[in-house]
Amino acid sequence: MSGMVEKRGRALWLSHAVLILGVAMICFPIWLAFVASTVSQPEIARPPMPLWPGDQLVENYRKALFAGINAPVSVMLLNSLVMAIGIAIGKIVISLLSAFAIVYFRFPFRMAFFWLIFLTLMLPVEVRIVPTYEVVAGLGLLNSYSGLIFPLIASATATFLFRQFFLTVPDELAEAARIDGASAMRFFRDILLPMSRTNIAALFVILFIYGWNQYLWPLLITTDPSMNTVVMGIKQMFPSGDDIADWPVIMATSILAMLPPVAVVIGMQKLFVRGLLESEK
Amino acid sequence: MKWRCPGPSAGTPTVAPSGVYMEKRVIFRGKLLPLALVFPQVLITAVFFFWPAGQAIWQSLFIPDPFGLSSQFVGLDNFRYLLSDPYYRNSFVTTAIFSLSVTFLSMGIALLLAILADRLIKSSGTYRTLLIWPYAVAPAVAGVLWMFMFNTRVGIVSWYLGKLGYDWNHVLNGGEAMGLVVVASAWGRISYNFLFFLAGLQAIPRSVIEAAAIDGAHFWTRFRTIVFPLLSPITFFLLVVNVIYAFFETFGVIHTITAGGPQQSTTILVYKVYADGFVGQDLGSSAAQSVILLVLVGILTVIQFKFIERKVHY
Numbered sequence: 137m138s139g140m141v142e143k144r145g146r147a148l149w150l151s152h153a154v155l156i157l158g159v160a161m162i163c164f165p166i167w168l169a170f171v172a173s174t175v176s177q178p179e180i181a182r183p184p185m186p187l188w189p190g191d192q193l194v195e196n197y198r199k200a201l202f203a204g205i206n207a208p209v210s211v212m213l214l215n216s217l218v219m220a221i222g223i224a225i226g227k228i229v230i231s232l233l234s235a236f237a238i239v240y241f242r243f244p245f246r247m248a249f250f251w252l253i254f255l256t257l258m259l260p261v262e263v264r265i266v267p268t269y270e271v272v273a274g275l276g277l278l279n280s281y282s283g284l285i286f287p288l289i290a291s292a293t294a295t296f297l298f299r300q301f302f303l304t305v306p307d308e309l310a311e312a313a314r315i316d317g318a319s320a321m322r323f324f325r326d327i328l329l330p331m332s333r334t335n336i337a338a339l340f341v342i343l344f345i346y347g348w349n350q351y352l353w354p355l356l357i358t359t360d361p362s363m364n365t366v367v368m369g370i371k372q373m374f375p376s377g378d379d380i381a382d383w384p385v386i387m388a389t390s391i392l393a394m395l396p397p398v399a400v401v402i403g404m405q406k407l408f409v410r411g412l413l414e415s416e417k
Numbered sequence: 418m419k420w421r422c423p424g425p426s427a428g429t430p431t432v433a434p435s436g437v438y439m440e441k442r443v444i445f446r447g448k449l450l451p452l453a454l455v456f457p458q459v460l461i462t463a464v465f466f467f468w469p470a471g472q473a474i475w476q477s478l479f480i481p482d483p484f485g486l487s488s489q490f491v492g493l494d495n496f497r498y499l500l501s502d503p504y505y506r507n508s509f510v511t512t513a514i515f516s517l518s519v520t521f522l523s524m525g526i527a528l529l530l531a532i533l534a535d536r537l538i539k540s541s542g543t544y545r546t547l548l549i550w551p552y553a554v555a556p557a558v559a560g561v562l563w564m565f566m567f568n569t570r571v572g573i574v575s576w577y578l579g580k581l582g583y584d585w586n587h588v589l590n591g592g593e594a595m596g597l598v599v600v601a602s603a604w605g606r607i608s609y610n611f612l613f614f615l616a617g618l619q620a621i622p623r624s625v626i627e628a629a630a631i632d633g634a635h636f637w638t639r640f641r642t643i644v645f646p647l648l649s650p651i652t653f654f655l656l657v658v659n660v661i662y663a664f665f666e667t668f669g670v671i672h673t674i675t676a677g678g679p680q681q682s683t684t685i686l687v688y689k690v691y692a693d694g695f696v697g698q699d700l701g702s703s704a705a706q707s708v709i710l711l712v713l714v715g716i717l718t719v720i721q722f723k724f725i726e727r728k729v730h731y
Contacts, residue, residue: 148537151533151536154529154530154533155530155534155537158530158548159544159548162551162608163547165559165562165563165565165604166551166554166562168562168565168566168573169562169565180571181571183571183572183573183576184576184577185573187573230457233454233455233457233458234454234455234457236454237450237452237454238451238455240444240445241444241445241447241450241454243451243452244452246451249455249459252459252462252463252467253458253462256462256466259466260665262665262668262690262710263665263690263707263710263711263714264466264470265690265694266473266476266694266700266704267468267472267476267707268465269695270469270472271464271465271469271472272465289461290461290462290465290466295458303441307441310441310444311443314443314445323445345553349553349555349558351555351556351557351672352668356695367557367558370557370558370673371673380570380571383565383571386561387565390558393555394553394555397553397554397555398550398553398554400553401552402546402550405546408549409549412552412609413612413613413616
């Protein structure tokens with residue numbers, strides 16, 4: 137295993153040292169946030185703040201989860217969960233269906249639809265916020281889960297991934313299904329879906345993180361604090377004017393806001409890496 | 418198996434360079450069923466993408482009266498006004514500085530860490546686990562974390578800087594504000610770039626590098642003449658993707674740390690669309706900015722696909 141380019145001795149330790157330094161620098165902001173979420177407000181208000189956790193952890197997290205500042209963080213976490221899962225499942229379902237239609241059928245305007253979907257790649261929500269906001273407001277979807285989810289579930293990326301995958305599925309399978317008299321939907325359900333299982337799971341991980349981390353869209357359309365998502369809700373917890381912010385509670389909320397997506401990345405690392413490398417390439 | 422987005426020639430019944438048929442030979446019959454299958458996606462795309470994009474183009478040609486009751490057709494006046502507005506032109510410069518800094522900072526650190534991790538074959542997996550999870554931290558949360566560290570009143574870094582005699586104040590100092598949003602935006606991006614660089618490095622056959630080592634090439638020579646050229650497709654890909662990220666996905670960082678200030682010194686284009694449209698209520702100008710951004714995204718996407726096509730020909 138150890139070839140000629142495998143480093144030994146001092147160079148090896150230097151590599152480890154630089155990497156550990158890199159990891160430490162990358163983790164430092166999060167460590168600091170965690171420490172801040174375990175101490176009391178006066179300890180932070182008099183800098184420098186401690187670098188080791190205090191004894192207020194339970195107190196701060198209880199306050200954040202059940203009282204919060206504008207709305208309890210538990211409510212915001214639930215909103216984020218609904219939004220993230222809604223976006224992930226929504227994108228996967230509509231993309232699976234349209235990719236199936238485009239690959240396995242010939243129908244009028246097929247290429248027109250294909251290009252229609254393709255063009256959405258060029259329209260991130262940040263670019264068209266004002267008119268999209270007006271459309272959603274016009275549909276009466278402000279402060280609703282539908283308003284949070286639907287404008288974000290149309291995506292060309294997922295459709296292309298499934299299209300590319302379906303194209304690699306051997307023709308013999310569809311041929312056999314046809315000879316056996318199976319309907320198209322039967323083939324889709326019994327053969328194509330089970331074969332796409334890993335791809336669906338990998339995509340779900342990526343899309344869950346994408347949905348959970350949305351900021352601008354929930355900021356615009358949820359004016360009611362009880363509909364806020366946790367990622368956008370943090371900024372709303374800062375007082376306007378000169379009052380000092382309730383840092384322990386805000387930092388506890390930040391930790392809670394990053395916990396689910398980080399858990400997904402670490403817990404499903406293999407799927408995550410696969411999803412990321414393959415969805416972007 | 419690689420998933421790739423098709424280039425502009427996709428869909429025509431040709432054989433892709435890899436030998437994979439771009440079209441199925443076995444298909445199912447029926448016209449209504451496939452239409453029903455594409456319907457949900459087409460409906461959502463039409464309602465939430467094309468309708469608003471059309472609205473943006475339409476609104477960019479009008480100026481609403483002060484009461485919002487009617488609007489007057491002004492042709493390209495909104496664009497003309499925008500392009501002569503020093504604040505808007507400045508926002509282009511700000512965006513360029515910001516996105517290039519974020520891209521080079523995060524890619525540089527990621528490449529260094531990936532090269533080191535790649536050499537430590539046995540523990541590269543451990544370092545990968547330790548380095549990839551910040552990807553999951555939302556830009557807005559990253560913004561809050563960095564704003565906390567550099568907070569002028571309680572921030573620990575700004576406090577120590579003060580002890581060293583440096584008076585940090587990103588609320589008043591535009592340069593410091595820019596530095597802070599760049600670092601906060603690059604921070605979460607290191608994971609992503611690291612993952613791609615590491616995958617790219619691990620795809621280079623060991624034998625090639627060992628052959629060079631036998632020929633007496635030192636590490637730096639090997640890197641310059643073999644590794645980096647082989648990495649260049651991934652580097653170019655990351656360059657484009659990171660610029661797109663810095664353009665469009667860093668809104669959360671800017672909104673939480675500086676809100677575009679001080680004196681618009683961190684107002685990137687996407688932030689200005691928001692600030693003028695929602696805070697300033699200048700809908701005509703905001704719509705014109707949206708249209709300009711649409712063109713920019715279009716150009717970036719075309720570059721991205723040109724690159725993917727080129728990669729297919731390798």
